[in-house]
Amino acid sequence: xxxxxxxxxxxxxxxxxxxxxxxxxxxxxxxxxxxxxxxxxxxxxxxxxxxxxxxxxxxxxxxxxxxxxxxxxxxxxxxxxxxxxxxxxxxxxxxxxxxxxxxxxxxxxxxxxxxxxxxxxxxxxxxxxxxxxxxxxxxxxxxxxxxxxxxxxxxxxxxxxxxxxxxxxxxxxxxxxxxxxxxxxxxxxxxxxxxxxxxxxxxxxxxxxxxxxxxxxxxxxxxxxxxxxxxxxxxxxxxxxxxxxxxxxxxxxxxxxxxxxxxxxxxxxxxxxxxxxxxxxxxxxxxxxxxxxxxxxxxxxxxxxxxxxxxxxxxxx
Ligand SMILES: [Zn+2]
Numbered sequence: 001x002x003x004x005x006x007x008x009x010x011x012x013x014x015x016x017x018x019x020x021x022x023x024x025x026x027x028x029x030x031x032x033x034x035x036x037x038x039x040x041x042x043x044x045x046x047x048x049x050x051x052x053x054x055x056x057x058x059x060x061x062x063x064x065x066x067x068x069x070x071x072x073x074x075x076x077x078x079x080x081x082x083x084x085x086x087x088x089x090x091x092x093x094x095x096x097x098x099x100x101x102x103x104x105x106x107x108x109x110x111x112x113x114x115x116x117x118x119x120x121x122x123x124x125x126x127x128x129x130x131x132x133x134x135x136x137x138x139x140x141x142x143x144x145x146x147x148x149x150x151x152x153x154x155x156x157x158x159x160x161x162x163x164x165x166x167x168x169x170x171x172x173x174x175x176x177x178x179x180x181x182x183x184x185x186x187x188x189x190x191x192x193x194x195x196x197x198x199x200x201x202x203x204x205x206x207x208x209x210x211x212x213x214x215x216x217x218x219x220x221x222x223x224x225x226x227x228x229x230x231x232x233x234x235x236x237x238x239x240x241x242x243x244x245x246x247x248x249x250x251x252x253x254x255x256x257x258x259x260x261x262x263x264x265x266x267x268x269x270x271x272x273x274x275x276x277x278x279x280x281x282x283x284x285x286x287x288x289x290x291x292x293x294x295x296x297x298x299x300x301x302x303x304x305x306x307x308x309x310x311x312x313x314x315x316x317x
Pocket of ligand 1 (some may be wrong): 092093220255256257
């Protein structure tokens with residue numbers, strides 16, 4: 001920062017402090033935080049998904065939240081909607097680190113949380129996103145370009161940052177998962193680590209007094225890009241299968257990727273069959289939000305460092 005920038009910054013800070021409190025955005029409702037993977041050494045199977053935080057970061061979050069907020073079970077949010085200090089904690093995707101790394105920390109602070117898990121898929125331990133992360137992390141740029149053309153029928157944008165977004169947003173149901181699977185199987189790869197909670201893990205979580213569970217599809221497809229039949233299979237049938245396996249512990253559903261533009265009227269229609277609300281993930285506080293006439297629970301993706309969390313809780317509208 002040069003001296004001119006510093007002067008502007010200092011004046012801005014002073015003005016901000018002097019401004020009447022009414023001008024400061026004061027978030028009103030409760031917040032729901034979203035985490036995925038807590039892992040100090042994420043494998044190539046998750047590295048490009050951008051969903052991992054370190055154990056130290058996660059522990060700092062939980063310590064801070066336990067000291068400064070009221071952490072409530074997700075199922076009790078309705079009683080705390082207008083309380084800006086109320087927080088519920090959720091995990092998506094069912095990575096095994098939820099039990100092996102996050103749970104011991106959450107137990108130590110007595111913090112309740114909800115985990116949304118995937119139904120078992122044919123691809124076993126690595127769904128298409130994990131295979132894609134592996135390929136993006138280990139292939140040459142010409143191999144990745146070839147993969148993009150076969151999987152999404154186009155080149156990657158010039159400003160592409162190495163993440164999975166173009167494959168999600170240009171997903172073609174009849175092409176993308178198969179092209180990624182073929183490339184993955186043809187590519188020499190190291191032994192696959194156990195990425196997801198095992199059946200035994202989920203049963204243990206289902207019995208745990210701090211834990212609530214919900215469903216999160218089977219294959220984590222971007223639901224706005226697939227056929228009605230696939231939406232039904234991913235949302236309704238996957239939820240039913242999880243309920244058969246784990247009983248009433250499975251309660252509710254959350255949207256893969258969580259973006260607003262994935263919530264088409266058709267997608268919401270199927271979500272309505274397994275949940276009373278739409279649980280999304282593009283930020284924002286609890287409030288009177290709805291999507292296609294269904295109440296919406298917006299969650300804040302919180303897997304950054306403590307400074308990012310503080311900022312999100314302070315300024316998230
Ligand atoms: Zn997810």
